[in-house]
Amino acid sequence: MENRVFQTEVKQLLHMMIHSIYSNKEIFLRELIANAADAIDKARFESLTNPEFSQDWEIRISPDKTAGTLTISDNGIGMTKDEIIKNLGTIAHSGTKAFMEAMQNAKEGQSSPELIGQFGVGFYSAFMVADKVTVESCKAGGKEAVRWESSGEESFSIAEGTRTSQGTSITLHLKDDAKEYLENWQISTIVKKYSDFIEHPVKMLQTVKDKDGKDIMEDKVLNSRTAIWLRPQSEVKDEEYTSFYNHLTGHYDEPIARINYSAEGATEFKALLYIPSQCPFDFHFPGRKSTDLQLYIRRVFISDDCKGLVPNYLRFVAGVVDSSDLPLNISRETLQDNPMIGKINKAVTKRILTELDNLLKNKREEYTEFFKNFGPQLKEGTHEDYANAEKLRNLLLFETLNKPAAEYSTLKEYVAAMPADQKEIYYMTGDSREYMEASPHIESFKKAGYDVLMMHEPIDEWVVQAIPEYEGKKLVSVAKAKISADSAAMKELNEKAEKAAQEQGGKDLISKIKEVLADKVKDVRFSGAMTESVSRLSGEENDPSPHMQRIMKALNQPVMEVKRILELNPSHPLISGLTKLVEKDPANPKVSEYAELLYDQALLAEGSPLPDPAKFAKRAASLMAESIEKEI
Ligand code: ADP
Numbered sequence: 001m002e003n004r005v006f007q008t009e010v011k012q013l014l015h016m017m018i019h020s021i022y023s024n025k026e027i028f029l030r031e032l033i034a035n036a037a038d039a040i041d042k043a044r045f046e047s048l049t050n051p052e053f054s055q056d057w058e059i060r061i062s063p064d065k066t067a068g069t070l071t072i073s074d075n076g077i078g079m080t081k082d083e084i085i086k087n088l089g090t091i092a093h094s095g096t097k098a099f100m101e102a103m104q105n106a107k108e109g110q111s112s113p114e115l116i117g118q119f120g121v122g123f124y125s126a127f128m129v130a131d132k133v134t135v136e137s138c139k140a141g142g143k144e145a146v147r148w149e150s151s152g153e154e155s156f157s158i159a160e161g162t163r164t165s166q167g168t169s170i171t172l173h174l175k176d177d178a179k180e181y182l183e184n185w186q187i188s189t190i191v192k193k194y195s196d197f198i199e200h201p202v203k204m205l206q207t208v209k210d211k212d213g214k215d216i217m218e219d220k221v222l223n224s225r226t227a228i229w230l231r232p233q234s235e236v237k238d239e240e241y242t243s244f245y246n247h248l249t250g251h252y253d254e255p256i257a258r259i260n261y262s263a264e265g266a267t268e269f270k271a272l273l274y275i276p277s278q279c280p281f282d283f284h285f286p287g288r289k290s291t292d293l294q295l296y297i298r299r300v301f302i303s304d305d306c307k308g309l310v311p312n313y314l315r316f317v318a319g320v321v322d323s324s325d326l327p328l329n330i331s332r333e334t335l336q337d338n339p340m341i342g343k344i345n346k347a348v349t350k351r352i353l354t355e356l357d358n359l360l361k362n363k364r365e366e367y368t369e370f371f372k373n374f375g376p377q378l379k380e381g382t383h384e385d386y387a388n389a390e391k392l393r394n395l396l397l398f399e400t401l402n403k404p405a406a407e408y409s410t411l412k413e414y415v416a417a418m419p420a421d422q423k424e425i426y427y428m429t430g431d432s433r434e435y436m437e438a439s440p441h442i443e444s445f446k447k448a449g450y451d452v453l454m455m456h457e458p459i460d461e462w463v464v465q466a467i468p469e470y471e472g473k474k475l476v477s478v479a480k481a482k483i484s485a486d487s488a489a490m491k492e493l494n495e496k497a498e499k500a501a502q503e504q505g506g507k508d509l510i511s512k513i514k515e516v517l518a519d520k521v522k523d524v525r526f527s528g529a530m531t532e533s534v535s536r537l538s539g540e541e542n543d544p545s546p547h548m549q550r551i552m553k554a555l556n557q558p559v560m561e562v563k564r565i566l567e568l569n570p571s572h573p574l575i576s577g578l579t580k581l582v583e584k585d586p587a588n589p590k591v592s593e594y595a596e597l598l599y600d601q602a603l604l605a606e607g608s609p610l611p612d613p614a615k616f617a618k619r620a621a622s623l624m625a626e627s628i629e630k631e632i
Contacts, residue, residue, distance in 0.1 A: 001159040006150075007090045009100075010124070014152045016103055017127040025178065028125040029187070030194035032072045032170055033059055034300045034328055035123060037198050039076025039168060041298070043140050046077065053077075053140045053166065061191070061204045061222070063182040070130075070181055073169035074200075078139040081146040081158060088123060088135065088148055089156050099331065122328075123170075127152040129181060130172035140166040188222050197227040197299045227299050229272035229320050233260050245274045249292045249318045253278040256366045257359055259319075261351050267343040273319035273352065275359075277366070279373035283316070292318035295335070297326045308336035308345055313381035314352055316374050321348065346387075353391045360395060360410070368408055371397045379459045382466040393467055398427075401442060401452040405433050411470045414451060421486040424476045425469075427453035429460050429547045435607050440533030440569075441478040447531050448487035452478055461548040479545060479606070481527075481538040481565050493528030493571075500526040500570035505579040510568075512582050516595040517566060526575075527567035534572040535602040537564040546608045566599055593619055 006014065036059040047053040055075045062071040079087060126133050135148040138161065145161030163169065172181075180186050184206055191202050201221040210216045228236060228244050245255055255274040263269050273293075280292075295306040299322060310317055326340050335341055356378075359367040371378070381392045397408035409417075414425060426445060430436040433456055445452050453475075455464070464475055476483050500506040506526060514524045521537070530536060539545065543562045544552075552559045568575050574594075582591055600616045603609070610616050 001157050003155050003157050004085060004089060005155045010089060011154065013100060013124055014127055016100065017124055018131075018152050025125075025128045026181070026190045027194065028129050028172075029061075029072070029181070029190045030300065031122055031125045033191070033195045033198060033202060034298075036072060036074035036076060036168070037195075037200055037299070038328070039074050039078070040200050042077040043075070043166065046140060050141060055166070057200045059198070059200055059202045061187055061202060063184070063187065063204075065182050068174050068179065068182070069171050070174055070187075071169055071171040073167060075165065075167035076140075078142070078166050078168055079137040079146065080139045080142060081144070083139070084135065084137055084146050084148050085158060089150075126170065126172050129174055129178035131175050132173040134171040134173070135168060136161045136163040136171075137168040138163045138166055142166075191222040192224075194301055196223045197225070197296065197301070198223050199225060199227060199230070199299055201225060227296075227322070229260070229270050229322055230299075241272075244272075245318060248274075248294065248320070249276070249280065251276065251278070251280050255318075256363070256370050257355050259351055259355050261348070263344075263347050267340065267347065268324040269321055269344055269347075270324075271319060271321045271344075271348055271351075273317055273348070275352070275355065275370065276316055276318060277370060277373075279316070291315045294320045296320060296322040297328050297330070298322070298324060300328060302326075302328075302330070303335065306335055306341070308338070308341040310345060310348055310352070311381065311385055313377045313384055314349060316377055317352055349385070349388060353388055353395065356395050357391065368397065371408070376457055376459050379457070379463045383462050389466070393470060396463070398453040398455065399433060401428075401437070401445065401454055402449075403451075409451075409453075411467075414453065415471050415473060417451065418473075419449065419487070422450050423486055424474045424483065425453065426450060426478050426483070427455055427464060427475055428478045429455045429464065429545055431547070431550075431607050432456050438605075439607075440530045440536035440602070440605050441538075443531040443533060444490055444493055444529045445478060447493070448489045450487065458551050461545065461551060477539075477545060479536075479538050480541060480543075481525075481567070482541070490528060493531070495528070497526040497528040497570050500575075505583045506570070508586060509575075509579045509582045512586055512591055513566070513568075513595040513598070516592045517599055520563070520599055521566045522563035523565045525565060525567055526570045529567060530569040531571070532569075533605060534569050534574045535598040535605075536567050537599075537602045537606065537608075538567055539564055546606060550608070566602060568598070593623070597623070 040057045040059070043053050043055070044057065047055075057075060059072065059074045062073070063069075064071070132149065132151045136145060137148070138145040145163040147159045147161035148156055149159075150156035174181060184204065187204060195202060202223045203219050203221055205217045206220045207215050208218045228240060241258055242254060245258075246252055253276055256277040257275040259271065259273040259275075261271040261273065263271075289305040290307045290312070291305065291310060293306065293309050294304045295302045295309060309321055321344060323340065323344065326338070330338065356367070359370065375397065378392060378395055382389060382396070385392060393411060397410060398414070399405055399407070400409050400414065403409065411425070418425075428436050428439070428441060430439065433454055436442065436454055436456060442452060464477070467475055469475060501510070510524050510526070514521075517524065527536070527538070529538070537546070539562065543564070544560065546564075549559050570576075578591070578594055581588060581594075597616070597619055600610050600619075
């Protein structure tokens with residue numbers, strides 16, 4: 001027998017395992033089962049060329065209450081003497097350092113001791129529950145068995161072993177406060193929780209009654225081994241897929257799409273993804289985990305809240321990603337920054353967007369339902385994901401002026417239906433479709449027959465910024481002062497406006513109103529934008545929309561106040577009357593009152609708040625009183 005001293009980092013790690021109190025010690029079993037499964041995977045691979053390595057692969061858990069020991073054994077690849085010295089004592093694995101740093105922080109109160117469950121701490125986690133660990137191993141194809149033993153503090157001993165068959169047995173001499181891990185139900189629960197989808201059977205002998213009622217010992221497989229995402233699709237029933245989705249998410253809708261994805265080559269992983277049809281009731285709750293996507297590494301459960309697996313805007317996607325490349329000892333804390341996760345993210349995103357595109361093309365009704373629930377998320381994507389900007393644009397649906405509410409068009413469909421003389425894509429943003437339809441901004445478009453995208457979700461203001469043009473056509477707000485008026489109807493309206501601006505009466509009216517509203521608007525003009533309304537407020541090309549300004553205010557964001565342009569409808573009887581009034585007596589105090597009212601009306605019509613509602617009410621009331629007096 002020989003004694004060896006642990007390498008310094010291993011020593012530090014062991015010290016922590018032994019002396020600290022961590023709440024979820026149970027993860028030691030997950031780690032040992034994962035190691036056993038890895039060892040079997042390696043042996044199975046070798047057996048392709050060395051059939052004599054072949055076995056009925058199994059991982060066995062044997063609790064011994066009398067001896068107070070728990071043994072985890074496998075018939076995998078095993079270790080030679082040199083390997084066991086190297087692997088279990090002299091080389092600290094890669095996760096060690098990250099784990100220890102995190103633990104150090106935990107001590108300073110920055111992080112919770114729960115943290116241990118987030119790390120692959122490996123073999124050494126056995127020392128959380130055992131005061132002595134004995135490892136017996138026999139390398140596949142080798143003849144000599146080796147025995148490793150340690151109580152964790154300083155050193156380990158190496159001796160000849162007694163094991164005669166290939167594989168490794170790890171015996172934990174459980175501490176007094178860890179004897180619960182000898183209970184069958186406890187072991188079964190932990191295996192189910194962490195290692196249910198491990199491909200190889202995790203077996204345990206259990207006492208059962210035979211048909212005569214006598215106690216007999218029987219092998220029981222503790223894990224279901226049904227890694228549904230690894231089974232051939234043809235063998236899995238639709239109900240099974242759906243019930244797995246229910247199990248993952250706790251939601252009972254029927255997903256509108258399922259993606260079975262197997263990536264091979266530089267990045268290897270399998271994914272089973274679901275696109276929900278309904279928005280989960282807790283989707284917008286602040287405390288909700290970032291996704292319903294679980295990360296596995298070679299069937300070992302790693303995380304159910306792995307942020308980087310999909311971009312934030314696809315957080316509604318549920319499912320499992322099982323990576324073959326990531327190391328099990330990866331720090332769960334830094335997962336998001338791992339380049340491999342980045343690669344998975346890229347591939348998965350592409351696949352999901354393709355699926356959504358298929359749905360849009362082939363199952364329009366279902367897609368529309370989906371879009372009603374998750375449209376705002378896809379819209380976020382147009383802002384966040386430049387790499388997929390093109391695809392995302394094509395996935396958006398919009399209500400339009402010429403179609404009833406809740407009937408949607410894609411940008412492609414909108415453009416395809418544009419009359420030949422229409423050069424730009426017109427949109428309007430606002431709080432509700434109802435208000436928008438009644439808005440003065442939309443009148444000339446109705447007359448011209450041009451369709452307008454009706455955007456009434458707060459995020460739409462960001463969408464139009466992210467999509468300056470589509471298929472070479474600029475997106476232009478109907479509330480902008482200058483839009484290319486190419487239709488005959490619009491041309492006619494504009495000509496009228498120009499004519500009014502040339503006439504002396506018109507000129508006088510404009511300069512009078514400008515004078516009155518000097519501190520409220522930057523310009524007053526006649527405009528061909530309206531057919532029924534008397535006035536509206538418009539902006540220059542790059543001015544923020546009033547809707548955007550209201551959102552920013554609601555979000556407590558700084559708002560840049562930009563003066564607007566007051567546009568008057570020259571065909572409206574009120575404007576022709578006013579022109580005459582100014583002609584007669586430019587100093588008439590009524591003109592100022594009317595000017596103020598025109599401004600306030602324009603604000604009201606677009607849903608903007610009035611700066612002084614009381615004053616507006618008084619003005620309107622006194623004008624009504626005058627008009628009534630004339631009637632009686
Ligand atoms: P990790 O598994 O993350 O590499 P561990 O500390 O858990 O780190 O294990 C260190 C090494 O010991 C493993 O990489 C593996 O080579 C070896 N090992 C552990 N358990 C077994 C086992 N049951 N059979 C064969 N080799 C094992």
